[in-house]
């Protein structure tokens with residue numbers, strides 16, 4: 001048996017076509033969606049993502065700015081910049097690339113972003129809205145995961161979903177979205193003692209851990225849908241996920257590759273959020 005591939009790149013390309021058509025329509029009404037990405041310091045992985053985001057903006061005809069700041073930038077300088085973009089009408093979405101240098105308090109920065117421009121969905125008000133089921137901008141990676149499931153006919157409703165990882169940017173929000181889609185959700189983390197046992201009960205397994213190839217064949221229920229959020233750089237420079245892909249292929253029913261799975265969807269969902277924020281600015 002060999003799992004079916006969930007082709008995130010392909011699915012993401014077709015969603016980008018839909019977004020592009022919508023963006024053209026909005027431009028006809030005089031609004032060009034605009035995104036600013038702010039990068040502090042020189043983290044090489046961040047550089048790649050920032051470049052991919054700028055490329056996507058170009059492809060969709062968005063207005064885009066990338067602000068690269070030195071690692072020594074102070075928290076106050078960053079806050080002032082955000083205050084400026086909160087007021088800037090051309091910009092509908094503000095993304096500050098995480099992680100930030102240690103001397104900057106991430107929470108202070110996220111809190112400072114105007115909630116209507118919070119295209120990451122990380123602001124406490126956005127998180128609260130997601131939690132209570134109100135209409136809000138959804139965090140991109142979790143929204144991408146749900147979109148991948150739906151577009152491959154893997155509706156989460158009634159399924160047991162196991163999420164490994166509880167970060168604020170992936171684990172917790174993806175669990176909340178799966179719950180909203182009527183899955184029964186189990187969240188695991190570094191203090192979960194019997195991880196393989198719980199994991200192997202999952203109809204839908206989401207790995208968002210940051211440990212290369214952690215998830216082995218024995219952790220997977222035969223036929224399960226495996227969504228690998230991990231993007232890890234190996235010493236040889238290659239990318240790999242949190243799932244041992246070759247191993248999992250023999251057991252899973254569906255699986256996302258890394259690269260080419262969740263990553264491209266994250267960027268596409270960012271583009272969708274920016275479009276949404278731009279549309280709302282009209283109302």
Ligand SMILES: NC(=O)c1ccc[n+]([C@@H]2O[C@H](COP(=O)([O-])OP(=O)(O)OC[C@H]3O[C@@H](n4cnc5c(N)ncnc54)[C@H](OP(=O)(O)O)[C@@H]3O)[C@@H](O)[C@H]2O)c1
Pocket residue numbers: 141164165166167168169170171188189190191195208209210211214229230231232262263266
């Ligand atoms: N594809 C994308 O678009 C995308 C987007 C974001 C992140 N990522 C990738 O996804 C991965 C996770 O990112 P993140 O930001 O969520 O990471 P994070 O903030 O480091 O969180 C990792 C989570 O995994 C748990 N964990 C760590 N080691 C574990 C272990 N051995 N067993 C069980 N749980 C363990 C941690 O538990 P504790 O809470 O107990 O510490 C934590 O909850 C990374 O590889 C990252 O690069 C990809």
Ligand SMILES: Nc1nc(=O)c2c([nH]1)NC[C@@H]1CN(c3ccc(C(=O)N[C@@H](CCC(=O)O)C(=O)O)cc3)CN21
Pocket residue numbers: 048049052095096097098099120140141231239258259260261262263264266267
């Ligand atoms: N503010 C903020 N928002 C985010 O969504 C975010 C961060 N910060 N910091 C880093 C993480 C990691 N994220 C991402 C986003 C896209 C890819 C991505 O495009 N991955 C491609 C390969 C890229 C490569 O070649 O390195 C893939 O196919 O998986 C990966 C991680 C987004 N994340």
Ligand SMILES: [Mg+2]
Pocket residue numbers: 167
């Ligand atoms: Mg983190």
